[in-house]
Amino acid sequence: MSPAWKNKLFFGDNLDILRNQIDTASVDLIYLDPPFNSQATYNILFAEKSGELSAAQITAFEDTWHWNLEAEKAYREVVTFGSKKVADLVQAFRSFLGTNDLMAYLVMMAPRLIELHRVLKPLGSIFLHCDPTASHYLKLLMDAIFNHKNFCNEIIWHYRKWPTGKFVFQRNHDVILFYSRSESRKRTFHQLYMERAASTLKRFGKSKIISGYDELGKRRPSKTEEEESIGVRQDDVWNIGRVPPIKQLFPTQKPESLLARIIMACSNEGDVVLDPFCGCGTTVVVAERMNRHWIGIDITHLAISLIKHRLTDVFGTELSPYEEFGLPQDYASAEALANLDRYQFEWWALSLVEARPARDKRQGADTGVDGFIYFFDDNSGKAKKVIVQVKSGAVNVSQVRDLKGVLEREKAALGVFLTLREPTGPMRHEAATAGFYEPENFSGQRFPRLQIYTISELLGGQRVQLPAWAPIATFKKASRRRKDPMVQEQQNDINWQAGHLTKE
Incomplete structure (x- = not known):
């Protein structure tokens, strides 16, 4: 890879990022899997307190779009400023569909696809992973934006899973629409083969x-x-198994072998691969392993935090340098995030201390617990618990007093109070009255039982005081694999072809 290039990980709305931070004709390959109406929510999975895998989940975001003022604004923008083909098409969609969730999804996708067309290089390609309830509409939208002459394939990703539903055939496939940026036969494409x-x-x-x-x-x-x-030449029906649930970092996680096939076919080493809905980061992980540059974008901090952990888990010291954008770096940007979305601020603040979110705050009453940290400090095999609270607004001594009560109720070893605002003197005094936690196996060591940290202090490098034994990993760990231009999961499928790629 070029030493001058740094991979990029963006936190924020991909439409704003595409418009303001991604140059025209700067990307060689795009893969996107925009969520739509899977009758579920996107979740982050965490490690159990014992260090084992857990089914515990926190909702990152719902994948159902709704018709609201934002959708109406997007519709008017596309009709007013989009090309005539696109404007005519979305108006026809609205006439046929009305103002429902599907229409909201299509008008929110239209400006994003227009921007993806802009940032794609003339010899580049785009792969759009579709939900079957929307794929036929998206194909029309892609025809209008990328030109129907640039349609290459409708790829069927076939897999097996447990039977579900009645009175219909079992749905065991997804659709991936493959378009090129131009009609040129010089576009990047490596012929793949199958037995x-x-x-x-x-x-x-x-x-x-x-x-x-x-x-x-x-x-x-x-x-x-x-x-x-x-x-024989690879056909457009790809039999690739899904990621087993026990290995998933996201319930909707795509297999690395699926992305490896796309990246191998339509890019070269050193090319730039973009995923504007990168979720748990499969695209960027595979691109990194196959020696491509990458750009990942996601709108939830939980996803960004998961990707960062996954990259470190998989590559360790072999990980190429990458830049982070959109994440708070100082007090002002932290305050801006808190004013924009307090849930995202809370999840971001918890990540600063490697804490696992306690629950989905959009559901249920506030129990006084925003996050947990688990650690071991003896040989009993039983994890000790740290309670974490996050405050983005005004703070006072009663909140610290309440946290002391939560520590007793939860039978926690320690408590951590994270605050955006500067704590008062009475708050620090009240925290000091909680005394110390003294682990048996760390003779002479003791740790304040209730610790207060400002966001500025954490950004400056301060860390929670815990016994020296390492805390348990918050997120499920991704498997460590050596960096290699061929993904291991691909070996039973196309690994043997690697020496036989021919330029089309």
């Missing part, structure tokens, strides 16, 4: 079909012989 049918292999023998070399170890020069030797 021939079992009957063909039985008739001609596996060595003749798969081997691309003669008995002297020399590559066969004939294109016809080469194609015959390494198999």
